[in-house]
Amino acid sequence: MYSDIEGAAKPAAEICERIWLSIAERRLRPGTRLKEEQLAEIFAVSRARIRQALAVLEGDGLVTILPNRGAFVAEPSIEEARDVFHVRKFIEARVIERLLARTGEADIPRLEAHLEEERAANARGDTSAAIRLSGGFHLLLAELSGSDFLLRVLHDLVSRSSLITAVYRNRDGHNCGPDDHGALIRSIAEKDSPRAQATMREHLDHVEAELDLDTDLVPAADLRQALIGPTGMIQ
Amino acid sequence: MYSDIEGAAKPAAEICERIWLSIAERRLRPGTRLKEEQLAEIFAVSRARIRQALAVLEGDGLVTILPNRGAFVAEPSIEEARDVFHVRKFIEARVIERLLARTGEADIPRLEAHLEEERAANARGDTSAAIRLSGGFHLLLAELSGSDFLLRVLHDLVSRSSLITAVYRNRDGHNCGPDDHGALIRSIAEKDSPRAQATMREHLDHVEAELDLDTDLVPAADLRQALIGPTGMIQ
DNA sequence: CCACACAGTATTGTCTACAAACCTGTAGTC
DNA sequence: GACTACAGGTTTGTAGACAATACTGTGTGG
Numbered sequence: 001m002y003s004d005i006e007g008a009a010k011p012a013a014e015i016c017e018r019i020w021l022s023i024a025e026r027r028l029r030p031g032t033r034l035k036e037e038q039l040a041e042i043f044a045v046s047r048a049r050i051r052q053a054l055a056v057l058e059g060d061g062l063v064t065i066l067p068n069r070g071a072f073v074a075e076p077s078i079e080e081a082r083d084v085f086h087v088r089k090f091i092e093a094r095v096i097e098r099l100l101a102r103t104g105e106a107d108i109p110r111l112e113a114h115l116e117e118e119r120a121a122n123a124r125g126d127t128s129a130a131i132r133l134s135g136g137f138h139l140l141l142a143e144l145s146g147s148d149f150l151l152r153v154l155h156d157l158v159s160r161s162s163l164i165t166a167v168y169r170n171r172d173g174h175n176c177g178p179d180d181h182g183a184l185i186r187s188i189a190e191k192d193s194p195r196a197q198a199t200m201r202e203h204l205d206h207v208e209a210e211l212d213l214d215t216d217l218v219p220a221a222d223l224r225q226a227l228i229g230p231t232g233m234i235q
Numbered sequence: 236m237y238s239d240i241e242g243a244a245k246p247a248a249e250i251c252e253r254i255w256l257s258i259a260e261r262r263l264r265p266g267t268r269l270k271e272e273q274l275a276e277i278f279a280v281s282r283a284r285i286r287q288a289l290a291v292l293e294g295d296g297l298v299t300i301l302p303n304r305g306a307f308v309a310e311p312s313i314e315e316a317r318d319v320f321h322v323r324k325f326i327e328a329r330v331i332e333r334l335l336a337r338t339g340e341a342d343i344p345r346l347e348a349h350l351e352e353e354r355a356a357n358a359r360g361d362t363s364a365a366i367r368l369s370g371g372f373h374l375l376l377a378e379l380s381g382s383d384f385l386l387r388v389l390h391d392l393v394s395r396s397s398l399i400t401a402v403y404r405n406r407d408g409h410n411c412g413p414d415d416h417g418a419l420i421r422s423i424a425e426k427d428s429p430r431a432q433a434t435m436r437e438h439l440d441h442v443e444a445e446l447d448l449d450t451d452l453v454p455a456a457d458l459r460q461a462l463i464g465p466t467g468m469i470q
Numbered sequence: 471c472c473a474c475a476c477a478g479t480a481t482t483g484t485c486t487a488c489a490a491a492c493c494t495g496t497a498g499t500c
Numbered sequence: 501g502a503c504t505a506c507a508g509g510t511t512t513g514t515a516g517a518c519a520a521t522a523c524t525g526t527g528t529g530g
Contacts, residue, residue: 036512046485051513055287059294061384068491068512080384083329087388090325094318149296149315149395153322153388160384271482281515286483303482303521 001135001159002056015043015053017132023062023073024131024162030075034063060159074163078213081164085208088157091150092138092204093197098145100193107144111185114140118181135162137181161207168211180206236370236394237291250278250288258297258308259366259397265310269298295394309398313448316399320443323392326385327373327439328432333380335428342379346420349375353416370397372416396442403446415441 002016019039022028034054040047054071057063064074076084099107114137121129135158142151180203187196237251254274257263269289275282289306292298299309311319334342349372356364370393377386415438422431 035510037510047512048483048485052290055290061387069493070512079382083333083382083384086329087326087384091322094321098318147314147318149318149322152296153391156388270480272480282482283514283516304523305482 001132001139001155011043011045012049012053012056015039015045015050016056018043019053019057020060020062020159020162021128021131024166025127026166028073030073030163030167032073034071034073036071060156062159062163076160076164076167078168080160081168081211081213084157084160084164085204088154088161089201089204091153091157092141092200095142095145095147095150095154096188096196096200097193098147098150099141099188100191100196102144102146108185108189110144111137111140111188115181115185131162135159165207165211168213170210170212236367236374236390246278246280247284247288247291250274250280250285251291253278254288254292255295255297255394255397256363256367259401260362261401263308265308265398265402267308269306269308271306295391297394297398311395311399311402313403315395316403316446316448319392319395319399320439323389323396324436324439326388326392327376327435330377330380330382330385330389331423331431331435332428333382333385334376334423335426335431337379337381343420343424345379346372346375346423350416350420366397370394400442400446403448405445405447 001020002013019028019034036047036050036054039050039054043050054063054065058065058071061076062074063071065071114133118130118133118137121133138158139151139155142154145151184196184199184203187199190196236255237248254263254269271282271285271289274285274289278285289298289300293300293306296311297309298306300306349368353365353368353372356368373393374386374390377389380386419431419434419438422434425431
């Protein structure tokens with residue numbers, strides 16, 4: 001997820017990865033305060049490195065930074081969740097369009113190798129790896145599409161999706177089922193662009209359907225709303 | 236453009252704004268090296284502030300940072316340009332969809348006030364203001380849509396579009412004509428979502444059509460390609 | 471005369487120390 | 501008894517200095 005970030009500072013990407021995984025695994029709940037010095041001690045690095053890691057995570061929508069206040073695990077709203085998935089459907093359709101427009105003969109083996117890793121992680125119950133690889137599959141597609149821009153946008157979207165899934169998922173299923181990814185690879189191998197795009201759309205619909213985006217039980221997004229309610233009256 | 240960035244450090248946003256405007260006005264050409272100390276002296280701030288400004292600009296695709304090498308004004312490829320406009324059409328359609336789904340009675344005056352500013356800037360030949368307000372119109376729509384996520388994504392897209400327009404525009408016209416924005420406001424006022432979305436799409440098509448995205452005359456994107464050519468043979 | 475290696479210079483990356491802002495708890499006053 | 505003002509402590513923001521890395525120019529060997 002963050003391992004492919006360019007830069008001499010390898011540890012910074014590692015810190016992002018660890019924090020991101022902790023959020024995706026629900027070990028860090030939304031709203032949790034992330035003190036810089038505390039993180040610096042945990043990761044045994046200087047505060048400066050923590051600061052730039054937090055800045056990256058803020059850019060990906062995983063943490064919210066309030067000036068002079070500190071960093072907190074972000075709390076995506078239901079509307080944001082819908083927007084993210086809405087946009088993802090278009091972006092990933094474009095990714096597949098670009099992917100199939102390329103030569104792309106050598107891509108299938110790489111995709112299947114990735115899928116195999118996913119299956120192995122699921123088989124041995126390695127949740128961390130499963131989450132990481134699940135998002136990584138979509139990023140691999142974007143990478144193979146050859147568009148740096150789409151890769152960047154999708155990185156952002158996948159990152160946000162991880163947080164959204166952690167907050168709103170209604171059962172303990174993983175982000176994306178490997179079966180869906182397998183079907184996706186088959187569609188791509190057939191080089192039928194409209195059909196592959198449709199498969200992707202169904203896959204994302206499927207992921208979105210596993211979320212509780214209908215309830216108003218947003219988990220303490222705002223203290224005021226959580227205690228008083230939207231109307232402003234004490235309930 | 237960058238003026239609404241949250242944060243105690245107001246100057247950082249100002250630096251981003253100045254650099255962005257210089258790029259959009261073609262005062263800074265793609266590939267230009269941006270030395271930190273030099274910028275620090277120009278803006279009379281510390282190098283640390285420059286670094287974080289450059290990091291923000293890199294996130295918006297305006298500059299490219301090479302580790303241990305420095306920051307350079309980015310050089311968007313033609314394919315990236317197409318991707319950006321392709322994505323913009325979907326994002327801005329979504330913005331309008333969300334905007335009209337809201338109550339949005341008080342929005343029209345704000346949009347018209349903004350349009351008036353645009354016209355005034357154009358009338359007095361203030362290119363800086365015209366560029367700033369032209370992008371700002373689209374950001375205002377996103378802001379009025381009420382979606383922080385869409386606003387963020389669109390900020391990124393508008394930013395990249397500015398650079399793309401600066402590189403590839405085939406005449407001296409501004410980014411967006413105010414007339415198009417006027418038609419857009421009328422469509423929105425009528426609360427006919429499909430029609431307003433179509434108007435937006437036409438507007439973006441219009442902007443894209445003013446770019447030279449067919450030529451292979453990418454202005455020195457890569458020194459090797461610029462001097463030797465894609466085939467690798469001396470021409 | 472050309473190619474390679476080396477050293478000097480300049481620029482970036484990182485760390486540590488200081489200053490400013492915010493929150494919490496306490497004392498004073500109406 | 502409750503509200504306001506103030507002080508202490510904690511946390512973030514900023515600046516400056518040091519170390520690492522990459523580029524440029526010169527010298528030497530073939």
